[in-house]
Amino acid sequence: MAIPEAAQADGAASAGVEAFGYRQELKRSLGLFDLLVYGLVFIVPTAPFPVFGIVFNASKGMVPLVYAVGLVAMVFTAFSYMTMSRAFPVAGSVYTYASRSIGEIAGFFAGWGILLDYLLTPALIYVVCAIAVHIFVPGLPKGLWVVSLLAFSTAINFFGIETATRVNIALLILQLVMLAIFLVLAMIAVMHGVNGAHFTIAPLFNAKLVSPDLIFRALSLAVLSFLGFDAVSTLAEETKGGPDLIGKATIFSLCLAAFLFVAQTYLASLFVLGRTSFPAGDATDTAFYYIAQLVGGHSYKVAVSILGVLFGGIPAALTAQAATARLLYGMARDKKLPSLLAHVHATRQVPDIAIFAVALVTLGLGLLMVNQLELITSMVSFGALLGFLLLHVSVIVHAFRTGKTGQWFRFIVSPAVGAVIIAYVLFNTELHAKEAGMAWLVVGLGVLLALKLSGRSTALQVDPDSAPVP
Numbered sequence: 272m273a274i275p276e277a278a279q280a281d282g283a284a285s286a287g288v289e290a291f292g293y294r295q296e297l298k299r300s301l302g303l304f305d306l307l308v309y310g311l312v313f314i315v316p317t318a319p320f321p322v323f324g325i326v327f328n329a330s331k332g333m334v335p336l337v338y339a340v341g342l343v344a345m346v347f348t349a350f351s352y353m354t355m356s357r358a359f360p361v362a363g364s365v366y367t368y369a370s371r372s373i374g375e376i377a378g379f380f381a382g383w384g385i386l387l388d389y390l391l392t393p394a395l396i397y398v399v400c401a402i403a404v405h406i407f408v409p410g411l412p413k414g415l416w417v418v419s420l421l422a423f424s425t426a427i428n429f430f431g432i433e434t435a436t437r438v439n440i441a442l443l444i445l446q447l448v449m450l451a452i453f454l455v456l457a458m459i460a461v462m463h464g465v466n467g468a469h470f471t472i473a474p475l476f477n478a479k480l481v482s483p484d485l486i487f488r489a490l491s492l493a494v495l496s497f498l499g500f501d502a503v504s505t506l507a508e509e510t511k512g513g514p515d516l517i518g519k520a521t522i523f524s525l526c527l528a529a530f531l532f533v534a535q536t537y538l539a540s541l542f543v544l545g546r547t548s549f550p551a552g553d554a555t556d557t558a559f560y561y562i563a564q565l566v567g568g569h570s571y572k573v574a575v576s577i578l579g580v581l582f583g584g585i586p587a588a589l590t591a592q593a594a595t596a597r598l599l600y601g602m603a604r605d606k607k608l609p610s611l612l613a614h615v616h617a618t619r620q621v622p623d624i625a626i627f628a629v630a631l632v633t634l635g636l637g638l639l640m641v642n643q644l645e646l647i648t649s650m651v652s653f654g655a656l657l658g659f660l661l662l663h664v665s666v667i668v669h670a671f672r673t674g675k676t677g678q679w680f681r682f683i684v685s686p687a688v689g690a691v692i693i694a695y696v697l698f699n700t701e702l703h704a705k706e707a708g709m710a711w712l713v714v715g716l717g718v719l720l721a722l723k724l725s726g727r728s729t730a731l732q733v734d735p736d737s738a739p740v741p
Contacts, residue, residue, distance in 0.1 A: 298432065298620035299511045303520055305436045306503050306510065310524025312439045312586035313499035313594070316531045317450055320579050321399070322496070323539060324549045324558030329488055331480045331547040332473070334536040339475070340490055342529035345497045347689030348659050349525045351666045353518030354681060356504050358669060360517065364504045364594075365658040365665070366602055372665040372672065376719070381661035382602050383715035387654030387708070388498070389595035393629065394636035395647050396588040397421060401637075403580040407573070417637040424589045425630040428596065431619045432509050435593055442586040449579055450535060452571075453563065457538040460566040466542045474540035480547065491696045496532070498655045499587065500525045502594035505601075542566070592633065596625040607722070646703055653708030656697040663690035 301309075319326070323334060330337045355368040365385050370378025394417075401416035427435050461468045503521045510516050539562045549555040564572040600622035603612035616623040640647045663686040669675070670682030700708075 296615040296620065297508045297622070299509055300433050301436065301506055301510045302512055303516050306506065306516060306520030307523050307527075308436065308440050308443055309506065309590055310500050310503045310520055311528060312443050313502045313590045314497060314524060314528040315446075315499070315583040315587050316528060317446055317535075317579055317583045318496060319532055319536050320559045320575065320583075323536065324555035327540070327543075327558060328548040328555060331477070331485060332540060332543070333475065333477055333481065334540055335475050335533045336481075338496065338529055338532035338536060340486060341494055341497050341532075342526065344490055344494050344692050345500070345525060346522075347685050347692065348662065349500065349521050350681070351662050351686050351689055352501055352504050352521045354666050355662065355669070356507060356517035356521070357515060360507045364501065364598060364601070365662045366598065368665045369661045370605070372669040373661070377661060379607055379719055380712070380715060381658055381665075382598065382607065383712070383718075384654050384661070385658030386595070386598060387711045388651050388658065389502075389591065389598055389654075390629070390632055391636060391647055391651045391654070392499070392591040393421070393424070393588045393595065393633045394640065395651055396584045396591060397633070397637045398640065398647065400580055400584040404577060407577055414638050418634065420585060420588065421630060421633055421637065424585070424592050425626065427589055428593050428626050429619065429621065429623060431621055432506070432593065435589055439586045439589060442582055446582040446586070449575065449582060450531065453535065453566070453575070454538060456566040456571070457541075461538065461541055466565050467544060468541040469544070470541070471544065473544065474537050487695070490692070491699050494692070494696045497525065497528065498652070499591075500528070501655070501659070502590060505594040505597035592626065592629050595629045596622050599625040599628060646707065650704065650707040650711070652700060653697070653704045654711070656693055656700070657708065659693045660690060660697060663687070663693065
């Protein structure tokens with residue numbers, strides 16, 4: 272069957288998934304607040320905690336500048352998600368957008384690329400949590416923590432998206448409380464001049480040290496820090512209130528996370544004024560926890576080290592598993608993956624087989640790569656960036672196919688700038704990331720060829736007559 276013309280998208284957007292040849296199977300129960308929570312927990316408001324020292328060294332002490340640059344860079348990607356989620360309000364994220372705008376092969380590789388990010392993200396989070404807890408409880412193997420956290424997240428996701436949302440809200444509140452405690456303690460410590468701290472703009476902008484090279488180096492770090500906000504788009508078929516909510520939640524979660532990133536790293540930087548780097552090794556890896564001890568003592572340092580990671584990691588892993596399951600569901604529904612993954616539980620109204628499939632893959636990857644944090648991180652980054660790049664291209668192609676080129680900033684300039692930024696970061700990713708990413712694409716090419724050789728169509732399986740013409 273043929274793909275509905277992109278020119279029909281705007282009219283179909285308000286008619287639900289039926290307008291695109293699908294049946295509404297997932298439960299619509301999420302509002303703007305739910306989506307905002309979902310986006311925030313995936314980004315993780317306390318994400319700068321474990322990477323503060325690394326970003327500090329790369330930016331010569333201007334960590335909040337890195338996150339401010341990151342917001343500017345990623346807002347173009349957020350705008351592209353807003354545009355395409357409005358045009359195609361169905362599950363599948365960039366896979367759906369590229370398939371319906373560029374074509375089936377581009378759609379397949381967009382989905383395959385972002386699938387690398389989504390499949391590995393839960394495993395990455397569990398590994399980070401396991402490492403953090405293992406430091407303080409070395410008697411229990413890291414693999415046991417991976418299994419325990421995965422079992423918890425899988426059970427919550429199976430009970431339904433509403434249950435997952437309630438758990439996410441509770442854990443997000445705990446995370447924000449911990450962050451608020453740090454902000455208050457840090458403000459008090461600054462006013463008392465602890466470790467020479469005082470208010471200055473130096474962490475935001477140091478004219479003596481800032482340079483184009485530093486900004487571009489910071490750009491690559493900043494973009495990777497925001498990975499996760501895009502997962503909001505995978506919940507398009509479980510949202511009530513219209514397709515515009517997806518775009519709004521994407522923008523709001525990105526901006527709020529950026530504000531929190533800048534605020535916490537600015538205050539933290541005030542306690543290490545006068546230095547531009549930490550010594551390599553543990554001093555860099557534990558830089559933020561050193562600052563936490565300065566403002567709150569040893570017990571607070573321990574709390575931030577363990578509870579901070581768990582409060583941030585568990586909800587992020589929970590949402591990552593949900594997002595991955597929806598992506599598998601969308602691709603399987605279009606016959607790009609085994610159709611069993613498109614099964615929806617009759618009572619829970621969730622893609623149950625996809626949820627358990629993600630759990631199984633995550634279990635294997637988590638146990639296999641529990642001691643290979645750097646490799647798994649680089650692979651996640653490559654997959655996300657490839658998906659973002661094809662997203663921007665989709666917006667531009669969609670504009671020409673629908674005659675929207677008159678809206679030049681929204682459909683041409685913004686996605687073009689976003690594509691250049693993402694292409695730059697992708698080009699400058701580490702060698703291991705490129706090697707792992709290319710290997711994943713080769714596997715994807717094999718899957719695509721297998722579909723072709725077996726005689727199975729790789730086109731979207733929809734009924735063109737079901738899509739209304741605007």
